[in-house]
Amino acid sequence: MDKIFTRLFLTQLSKTEINLLQSYRCATMTSKEVWRPKVLVTNKETPEKGVNILRQKCDVIFPENVPATRDEIMKLVPGVDGIMWVGHYALNGEVLDAGAPTLKAVSTMSAGMDYVDVAEFKRRNFPLGYTPTVLNEAVADEAVGLMIAAGRRFHEGLLKIENGKWQGGPQWMLGRD
Template sequence: NTKNFCVLLALRILGKQLFFFPCLINIDFYKRKMLTRQFSIFQLLLLVVVISSTTTADNSIAKNAGKMSGEDEKFRILVTHPQVPQEAIELLQRDCEVTVVQSLPPNRSEILEKAKGVHAFLWGGHEKLNAEALDAAGPQLKAISTMSAGIDYVDVPELKRRNIPLGHTPTVLNDAVADIAVGLLLAAARRFHEGRLKIETNNWETYTLNWMLGQDLRDSVVGFYGFGGIAQAIAKRLSGFDIDSILYTTRRRVAEEIEKEYNAKKVDFDTML
């Protein structure tokens, strides 16, 4: 008999709302594709794997997705940060038993203590996610998802060794970072911080012609060290300021259509400077 996995996904919608999406994944595909690399679907917040011994997909699988196969025990989830939105906690509680770490900043000893016997982690913050945490949970741990784009604090090889899928949010912050970058660029060009300090100290000068003029963004050549998703989001915003062109330096040239869209050209680092 071919076993199937019923996967329960809590997906991030517009950065706030969540919903569950049950689906069936063949065990061979699961082992071949999902367990050998980072798992990221629709910027998932949480993935809970439910093992089913049935040979067909029927309604009872989706209805009982929050329970262990052949048992009455609900899936147990540990949320490792107390500031995870309450809407997410309540949604998870519909089908799962949820435990939330209460210390702030999260105390590692509390995390390890409450990890015992859980089937999934929703890992908030940047506390090390390593063999110690996995051992504290136990062999029944099925899946982990972080609430971050970066995973430098995660021991990914150890998760692969244990066949535990990992979810994260690699592009969810692109727009926010791009907004801040453009804001800082404008602030530097137009000397916002200097002007604010002059106002606060009552030193605003009204008798000079060229004081605090700053620099135009219009017709500027903007340089990027790297030209991935965040850089392209910045370039898209800068197009509204009528910049002249973009120079970027990367190990690999981006697609020609992307260069045309942003009037960008790949150059070496010294040329860009």
């Protein structure tokens, strides 16, 4: 069942898997209740498009403050089924302990993992999602833009304009082709 929840949190489930998950968790619930995983998203400024995907199948909660303190986040961890860790506070065994026994999966919204105790997640065989290639295109675009700006002397020209030192002329501030 934990594997099914992990797939729900990190991807999407088929209708059969959703029904199986709900029947498993609803055994102790009244007939009018429907179980939905409770997911903590640690920053209210998380893009709405992604949060809405979670809301389709999960009850989503947020810390009150933006940015939330780690203490505020930690107070919300007990009782959640999943966490979307947005930010760079330490993500370690303390978080996993606070989430036990209900916490099933944690996912970050980052390419970097320097704030995550990956060894602890591996030691516990605990599902951890992240987005290793999410910034590839943006970084490539930025690199090309910086090369063009350097070759055409954009920054130097902007400083000349701002300081009233624009001279003009066919060769002045000529960049490179």
